[in-house]
Amino acid sequence: MDFNAHFKATLDTLKDEGNYRIFAEVERQCGSFPKVKHFNGDDVSEVTVWCSNDYLGMGHHPDVVDAMVQTVQNCGAGAGGTRNISGNNNLHRLLEEELADLHGKEAATLFTSGYVSNWAALSMLGAKIPNAVILSDEGNHASMIEGIRHSRADKVIWKHNDWRDLDRKLKAVGDRPKIVAFESVYSMDGDICPMREIVEVAEAHGALTYLDEVHAVGMYGPRGGGISEERGLAHRIDLIEGTLGKAFGVVGGYITGTAAMCDFVRSFASGFIFTTALPPAVAAAATASIRHLKQSDVERQAQRDRVAKLRARLDARGIPHMASDSHIIPVMIGDPVKCKMLSDILMQDWGVYVQPINYPTVPKGTERLRITPGPLHSDADIDHLVEALASLWKQCAIAHAVA
Helix, strand or coil: CCHHHHHHHHHHHHHHCCCCCCCCCEEECCCCCCEEEEEECCEEEEEEECCCCCCCCHHHCHHHHHHHHHHHHHHCCCCCCCHHHHCCCHHHHHHHHHHHHHHCCCEEEEECCHHHHHHHHHHHHHHHCCCCEEEEECCCCHHHHHHHHHHCCEEEEECCCCHHHHHHHHHHHCCCCEEEEEECECCCCCCECCHHHHHHHHHHCCCEEEEECCCCCCCCCCCCCCHHHHCCCHHHCCEEEEECCCCCCCCCEEEEECHHHHHHHHHHCHHHHCCCCCCHHHHHHHHHHHHHHHHCCHHHHHHHHHHHHHHHHHHHCCCCECCCCCCCEEEECCCHHHHHHHHHHHHHHHCEECCEECCCCCCCCCCEEEECCCCCCCHHHHHHHHHHHHHHHHHCCCCCCCC
16 A cells, blocks of 8 residues: 555545644744734744633743743753652642642542543543443533543433433433533533533432533633532532643643542553653643632633623624633634635734634534634734624625624
8 A cells, every 4th residue: 555645645635625734833922922923934923813722821921930930940841751650749749739629629630631631531430430331412522532432431422511311311321330421611612511400410310420621710710610610510520620721821631529539540540640740840830820810810800801892893793603601702604615714814914813623623514713812812902803804704705694
């Protein structure tokens, strides 16, 4: 077989479909976010980022940066290996205690990313709980899907955010050990789950609840504990998983729950045992970010103001976007080629960076520009973005929303 020819032909098909991913080359500048440097060959320009998952700009917060810099100077750049081999750095323990406190749990376990924490925890729970069945929301993230698949446990898919369908399927499972896996905020549509109903249904059937709060931690609740904290449900959820790479502005993932559960995952999950630990400087920076957001609501309130203003401006210009109660604003295009084209024009002609979201991240026919306003976007930034979108809507003959 000519492997290279196969690779190239497959990539050509991806390009023809409009689903080939091209990464914008940008460089974040401390103190100037959401403005970044954009590199296009030998040309360097300034663009405004509208699609970052650093939702609150905490990656540039002075407390976070100072914690990382000081720790690198004290401890060096890396962790030196896995926590089992190279030792359990005190900064890892302090971060886990901070995370457990954030969610009102006994313990927490750190991973190198939110993807790994989902994959490792779900795969291990499904594999190590005898005769377990995992009931997964059909909208769950790829990391959860991969973890469930890797566990080789039986799985049941329930309709997205449909707690009644979950109830029916839990009844059908019978007396087997059951794990209900779902998210709070779904990253592509920005919708929020009916958490109370899901938890009550799971409790009625004796199921273990597994909640992904990746797109909600830092963003919701009086201390940034997520939707589960905002709705007073964290204490009723068995395992809460989150990330340090979005609202907290750093990198890493984690789970929280009872001490026994976290020790169980730590002791068996290959994604923890065989992976180099987070650098101590990352742990220190994450701890600083979490501590700040536990006591400061300024960033969250400013971010919500930016979201409300942008949604109102989009409505006024008839630019279609999916309604939700979250911070994520999907502007619907519905065509992969046109979506990529709009993204390119926004970057080249308007200095606006919004990455196109195409299949397989979203279903075909639902391609979109996913916009995430942050507290550091100015009124002028919002005006410029809306003007750019309105101009392109007219230029490219895209349907406007019906008033």
